[in-house]
Amino acid sequence: MDRQFWTYLGRRAVQSLIIIAIVIVGSFLLLHLVPGDMVDVLGGQRGDMDAELMAALREKYGLDRPVIVQLLEYVGNVLRGDLGYSYRNSNEVLNLVLQRLPVTILLVVCSVITAVFFGTMAGVFAARHSHRLADVVISMVVLVFYATPIFLTGLGLMIVFSVKLKLLPVGGLMTAGFSGSWLELIADVATHLILPVVSLSLFYIAIYCRLARASMLQVLEQDYIRTAYAKGLSTYNVIIGHALRNALLPVVTMVGLQIAELFGGALLTETIFSLPGVGRLAYDAVFERDYPLILGVLIVCAFIIILVNLIIDILYTLLDPRVEISR
């Protein structure tokens, strides 16, 4: 890692900060455009609040001040690492999000790995046998995965494997009141994650499979593949050693683009399988009009997505030496 790399990293960091600033201001203003605030929700739920009490509450929490003042105060707080306080949950927003984040990250990372691995394998296999039976079958199966919404896949899998066959748990992150060794805990969490990961990744398996197939077919036409065969390499070695890395490039690009979408998918999956992740947190926060919490989730997610994209760009330069980091 030379100096050029650090300059690049610095420039990307500045870019990322600008994007995060835009996310903060944009989300804040958007949420304030929505009529009704936290006090309205509280009032609606209690049913016994009069206008005077509501006004007093608004004043207490600073909700009566002009939006611009609230925004500036919020930005100032975020810069100090304070994402606000969730009155509904009686806890710091940052604490809430950080508590839930590991579950979501575990779900998303497992799903990405599953999707890329199986998607690429299926795609490469289909490309190897293009326009033959295996290719047609794979393409059809993958089309079904692609066309089925995540919630339907999730519910279907749950009915078959949990309710009917009773092979896998219905939901949750681990067995309630679990006690055992570390290894047993990992095994327990893993069995709970199988169905969520499968339902979240099936759709992406479909995308990566089609992408890998197309890109593999293109790569196999290249001159350097002919060179590899001319060296006397076996088909397997040509594909694994020479074609795969080139064919993976578009898949990696796609992963970067889809990370944001995957977080959206994670929300649905977490809700279906009652996993205590950030998605569920955001989902609940929306219904309770917990503005500080919604904002906090948005900002943390934006931060993670930007970070992941940076990592993928760096990974890309490692995969493809023709892409060089430059100022």
Next chain:
Amino acid sequence: MSFSVGVGETLALVGESGAGKSLTAMALMRLHKTQFMDVVADRIDLQGRDIARMNDREIRQIRGSKIAMIFQDPLTALNPVLTVERQLVESILLHNDLSRAGARQRALELLDMVRIPAAKSRLGEYSHRLSGGMRQRVMIAMALAGNPQLILADEPTTALDVTISAQILDLLRELQTNLGVGMLFITHDLHAVRTVAQRVAVMYSGRIVETGDVDTVFTAPRHPYTEGLLAARPHGSFVDGGHRLREIPGTVPTPSDRPAGCAFAPRCGHKTTECEETLPPLELWGKAGFACFHPLEGVPA
């Protein structure tokens, strides 16, 4: 078609685009696309072994170790995401009984052999960071990695500029003399033929129409097509006046609308009805011959 390449000999295969030169080379290594075509060969003989009847495993053992290939465009023929070292060492390990360290040492020797300066630092490079001439030298080094007996060079200088092309031709000629390998040199550059080859075979629409010593064929061509090719060479200076080059009218027919008789007949000034109806056979006297009913007298072109 029929031809042979001896040990330490270079046979040049010349002809217009579409004549089937590259296809011939591909078919020799069975690298052609099997879904589109089939090679019908009585015999492809390599030191007494018949390539045409080998199974996939046997042909793989021939590729790279007995017959190696140098391609036209070294930029696209080298894998862009692998280092020179990876690609070289891979070939070396495949065909030699060497350790990884030994293979690296051998890679350095090969790069020295093809005259790549500062070979050690080039090992870690990727093909896009090398110049065109350098890339082709790497390709040649890769071809030599398995100590082949026959090198198929498919227009190895077409993608290079004139100076570099001359250097590569010199290198090929020198390596071939030193190592005693046979070479099938495919080109449409007649000047290059003179530089590297001892014998030449002129191809037209999938067939050899004339073959023989480079000197004989070039000074006294017998087939009208050969004569036309030679006449179409630019000669003389561009500066003094400059005269219009002679050309052969028309183009090579596609395999699907090849005429019944001599494929060159529609473009030939000497054609008769016989030419249009019957295919002239390639008549050989020793290693020289031509396929024409109305050969030229053999006067210098």
